[in-house]
Amino acid sequence: MQILQKTSNEVVEHRGIAEIGRYSRMADNFPRLWSNVEQVYQILRIEADDSMGTDAYRFQHIKSRSGARVYTGGDRCDAIFIVYAGFLKTSWIDKYGNEKILDFPMKGDLIGFDGIESKAFKNTLVALSDIELIVVPIEFFNGSGSKAHGFRRRLMELMSQALVSGQKVGYMMGTLPAEARVAKFLLSISQKFRAMGFSDKSFHLRMTREDIGSYLGLTLETVSRTLSGFARCGFIRVDQKYIEIVDPDGLKMLRRLPALKR
Amino acid sequence: MQILQKTSNEVVEHRGIAEIGRYSRMADNFPRLWSNVEQVYQILRIEADDSMGTDAYRFQHIKSRSGARVYTGGDRCDAIFIVYAGFLKTSWIDKYGNEKILDFPMKGDLIGFDGIESKAFKNTLVALSDIELIVVPIEFFNGSGSKAHGFRRRLMELMSQALVSGQKVGYMMGTLPAEARVAKFLLSISQKFRAMGFSDKSFHLRMTREDIGSYLGLTLETVSRTLSGFARCGFIRVDQKYIEIVDPDGLKMLRRLPALKR
DNA sequence: CGCAGACTTGACAACCCTCAATTATTGTGG
DNA sequence: CCACAATAATTGAGGGTTGTCAAGTCTGCG
Numbered sequence: 353m354q355i356l357q358k359t360s361n362e363v364v365e366h367r368g369i370a371e372i373g374r375y376s377r378m379a380d381n382f383p384r385l386w387s388n389v390e391q392v393y394q395i396l397r398i399e400a401d402d403s404m405g406t407d408a409y410r411f412q413h414i415k416s417r418s419g420a421r422v423y424t425g426g427d428r429c430d431a432i433f434i435v436y437a438g439f440l441k442t443s444w445i446d447k448y449g450n451e452k453i454l455d456f457p458m459k460g461d462l463i464g465f466d467g468i469e470s471k472a473f474k475n476t477l478v479a480l481s482d483i484e485l486i487v488v489p490i491e492f493f494n495g496s497g498s499k500a501h502g503f504r505r506r507l508m509e510l511m512s513q514a515l516v517s518g519q520k521v522g523y524m525m526g527t528l529p530a531e532a533r534v535a536k537f538l539l540s541i542s543q544k545f546r547a548m549g550f551s552d553k554s555f556h557l558r559m560t561r562e563d564i565g566s567y568l569g570l571t572l573e574t575v576s577r578t579l580s581g582f583a584r585c586g587f588i589r590v591d592q593k594y595i596e597i598v599d600p601d602g603l604k605m606l607r608r609l610p611a612l613k614r
Numbered sequence: 615m616q617i618l619q620k621t622s623n624e625v626v627e628h629r630g631i632a633e634i635g636r637y638s639r640m641a642d643n644f645p646r647l648w649s650n651v652e653q654v655y656q657i658l659r660i661e662a663d664d665s666m667g668t669d670a671y672r673f674q675h676i677k678s679r680s681g682a683r684v685y686t687g688g689d690r691c692d693a694i695f696i697v698y699a700g701f702l703k704t705s706w707i708d709k710y711g712n713e714k715i716l717d718f719p720m721k722g723d724l725i726g727f728d729g730i731e732s733k734a735f736k737n738t739l740v741a742l743s744d745i746e747l748i749v750v751p752i753e754f755f756n757g758s759g760s761k762a763h764g765f766r767r768r769l770m771e772l773m774s775q776a777l778v779s780g781q782k783v784g785y786m787m788g789t790l791p792a793e794a795r796v797a798k799f800l801l802s803i804s805q806k807f808r809a810m811g812f813s814d815k816s817f818h819l820r821m822t823r824e825d826i827g828s829y830l831g832l833t834l835e836t837v838s839r840t841l842s843g844f845a846r847c848g849f850i851r852v853d854q855k856y857i858e859i860v861d862p863d864g865l866k867m868l869r870r871l872p873a874l875k876r
Numbered sequence: 877c878g879c880a881g882a883c884t885t886g887a888c889a890a891c892c893c894t895c896a897a898t899t900a901t902t903g904t905g906g
Numbered sequence: 907c908c909a910c911a912a913t914a915a916t917t918g919a920g921g922g923t924t925g926t927c928a929a930g931t932c933t934g935c936g
Contacts, residue, residue, distance in 0.1 A: 401758070444781055444782070444785060446785070450789070452781075452784070452785045452788060452789060454781050454784070465773075465774050465777050466774065466777060466778050466781075467774075468770055468771060468773075468774035469771045469772075469774035469775045469778070474778050475778075475781075494767065494770075496663070496763050501758050504766065504770075505756065507770070508730055508756075508769070508770065508773070509730060509731045510731075511727075511730075511770070511773045511774070511777065512727050512728065512729075512730035512731035512773070513731045514777060515727050515728065515773065515776060515777055515780065516728050516731070516736050516737075518777065518780050518781060518784065519706055519714075519716050519728075519737075519780060520706070521784060522714070522716070522780065522783060522784050522787060522831075523706060523708070523714040525784060525787045525788050525831060526714060526787050526828070526830070526831030527712070527714060527831070529891075529892090530891080530892070560913090560914065560915085561914075561915065561916095562914085566788070568788075569784075569787060569788030569789070570892080570893090571892075571893060571894080572914090572915080573892090573893075573894085573915095573916085573917085574891095574892060574893075576914095576915060576916055576917080577892095577916080577917075579915095579916095580916070580917080592900075592901075592914080592915065593914090593915095791923070791924090792923075792924070822881090822882065822883090823882075823883065823884095824882085832924080832925090833924075833925055833926080834882090834883080835883095835884085835885085835924090835925075835926085836923090836924060836925075838883060838884055838885085839884080839885075839924095841884095842884070842885080854882080854883070854932080854933075855882090855883095
């Protein structure tokens, strides 16, 4: 427990989440501001295992407002995070200050793989809405005495999944035309919303056109034009950040075949 | 030991490496066809730890000829591999048969992260030269009784590294023009050769122009044209697969700035 | 020697980026 | 509450980078 307290205090020092200190002190007055091992295992879909000895663990929740930076490239990594509620974006910022969006984490996603290697985060994590995260200190699973075997295994699975998923995005950017990329993006978002129990037919995008463009390797104008094009074809309805998917099959079909081999 | 033998026999059944059976039987007659824990830890730069109890482990080496497939998407994953010698490519093959190159593993690299999640490989691994791999059965690090704590930790670090590295390739494909991508590719290959103790100034590319193009999100013609262009500028010399880097600084400079923010 | 695969080079067109102007939305201060 | 500024989104025109198609050369191998 002491280790956890220490880690939590360090997290408080991060930029943009200064309000955590307040929540930390008032923890007992708020519901859901700590999770136990069982709850965390449930969110990550880990079957209960030998972690009984760690049942005393409590994982702190932190809250941030829309626009806040949870961590920035270079920050020390002594914990990773599980999205408990809200929407975020991860990005890599090059030395000229240009940011490339890497992912849009949502409820249930585990964040912070980029910090595990060097104990410092490589990327930047920004809240696209008010968010609530569960803090998982590195010590919980990385100490040689740690009994969180099921967690470690699941962590590796999730990293493997993230790697393959990133490779698919690379495939998209490398081979598919703009229309197919935007279509796949919409379908992927739709599926994520469905998995979270929300409507997969109509939803609000939390990110800007520029974010989407950066994620897909396109400019914001191309994204906007493509969305307008889809709307003209009757595949979707668009009103700023509001999206309604009218003909999902149309979107799936329109993926132009990537230059078949001769 | 019995577990290891079993795993080895399963690996033998993979396509393209039928000769393993032969090597397996003749193991004692060949040098270096088995590695122990200490040797594997040295290759992966893991400090010795509590794995004394696993010292009895022996990791089988397998050899394949250039062009052989070590595994194919869908194959069962009961082991991952360390490149002991040679050059390979990993690729993802879509349902139309088009392959997207994901990486070019070389000596010291750990391969097979894509199989950890679902116990089946998602990608395809092909030898670009005669190769020798060390087989690391999943059981070695994934069993709840496994003592390979140092290995597991290093594995997570390497996966984290692979994730970030893949994100950088994504950044390249999404934002940089063709010339910058090819330049970065050459410099990256050069650095890898240097790290392996080979010359970083002149080397043979083991992959085709098409492979490079697929990796960078370009066509083979664009790759060829860009290399010729570099040669005309005096940055490199090119003769088919043979590359000589004359002016590495020139290559580094020519990375066009990705549209600075206004 | 001949063939298949790999590489080079050219011409042309298409897709997407750049630049620019306008409209819509959000946030802020009087 | 409204006016104003700042951010976000839409749409158009034009040009550049790169893909497509095609022809020719080089290399390695049976």
